Amino acid sequence: MSIYLIRHTTPLIEKGVCYGQLNIDVTDTFESEAEQIQHALPADIEQVYSSPLIRCHKLASYLFPVHTISLEPDLMELACGEWEGIHWDAIPQEVIDPWMKDFVNVCIPGGESYVQMHSRVTQCFTRIINASKPVAIVTHGGVIRSILAHITQTPLVDSFGAFKIHYGCVMQLQATPAGFRYEALHNITTEKEQHKPSSFKR
Numbered sequence: 001m002s003i004y005l006i007r008h009t010t011p012l013i014e015k016g017v018c019y020g021q022l023n024i025d026v027t028d029t030f031e032s033e034a035e036q037i038q039h040a041l042p043a044d045i046e047q048v049y050s051s052p053l054i055r056c057h058k059l060a061s062y063l064f065p066v067h068t069i070s071l072e073p074d075l076m077e078l079a080c081g082e083w084e085g086i087h088w089d090a091i092p093q094e095v096i097d098p099w100m101k102d103f104v105n106v107c108i109p110g111g112e113s114y115v116q117m118h119s120r121v122t123q124c125f126t127r128i129i130n131a132s133k134p135v136a137i138v139t140h141g142g143v144i145r146s147i148l149a150h151i152t153q154t155p156l157v158d159s160f161g162a163f164k165i166h167y168g169c170v171m172q173l174q175a176t177p178a179g180f181r182y183e184a185l186h187n188i189t190t191e192k193e194q195h196k197p198s199s200f201k202r
Contacts, residue, residue: 003129003173004041004136004185005144006063008055009033010167016087016194020080020111026055033168034062040170040186046133051075051140060138074124077140081111088197096197104156114142114156121146129175141165141195147173151180166190 010027013019041063050060052071060069083091099106107113121143128135149159151173165171170186 001129001132001175002042002134003175003180004045004134005147005169005171005173006037006041006059006136006138007141007144007165007167007169008051008053008059008138009037010190011055014087015191016089016198018080018083018086018088018091018195020078020084020108021053021076022084023053024055026058030058031062034059036188037168037170037186038063041136042134044134045136047128047131047135048138049075049128049135050138051077051143053077053140056138056140060136063138064136072124072128074120075137075139075143078108078114078117078142079111080108082109083111088194089199091197100197114146117142118146118149118156122150125150141169144169144171148182151182164189167193 008026009030010033011019012025012027045064048060048064048067049070049072050056052073053076057069057071099108104114107116125147128137144165145159145163148154148163148171149156154162164187166187166189168186168188169184172183172185173180
């Protein structure tokens with residue numbers, strides 16, 4: 001079976017703002033970005049799953065207008081709790097330091113840790129791959145990175161360096177007797193994103 005992991009297009013929010021699960025829209029480049037994604041996808045996709053957040057659901061509806069789209073809350077981005085809507089560099093150092101030192105295991109205040117997100121994402125992914133039909137999953141960068149870490153057994157602490165997931169990225173996963181292999185079908189580098197404090201170099 002083949003699974004296509006698709007990241008949403010450019011979100012309509014100032015660069016450097018922590019947006020996590022904020023339900024923000026996308027920029028006016030949406031259609032041009034979505035058309036590029038469409039060119040990377042095959043015609044035989046039968047099942048579509050999406051994060052319920054508008055930046056994903058809007059893309060799923062555009063790419064697959066005749067499909068029933070299954071909205072999965074477990075495919076949402078990392079819950080950033082009290083930090084959502086705040087610029088990363090405006091979060092007080094004493095508040096963010098514990099997370100910076102161990103972003104895998106430390107929970108964001110009012111949110112979740114990377115390992116907690118990874119657990120819900122991989123459980124959802126396991127449910128989805130029980131089907132034998134070609135599947136598309138429209139979701140977020142953190143979710144795609146988590147799935148790739150899962151299938152390659154990459155430690156979560158190393159996953160940001162191992163997997164570069166740009167807006168509009170399409171990753172194809174192909175099941176083999178030895179497990180899943182992955183290939184980037186579309187992953188254009190755009191303006192550098194900021195999803196952490198500028199002082200955090202990992």
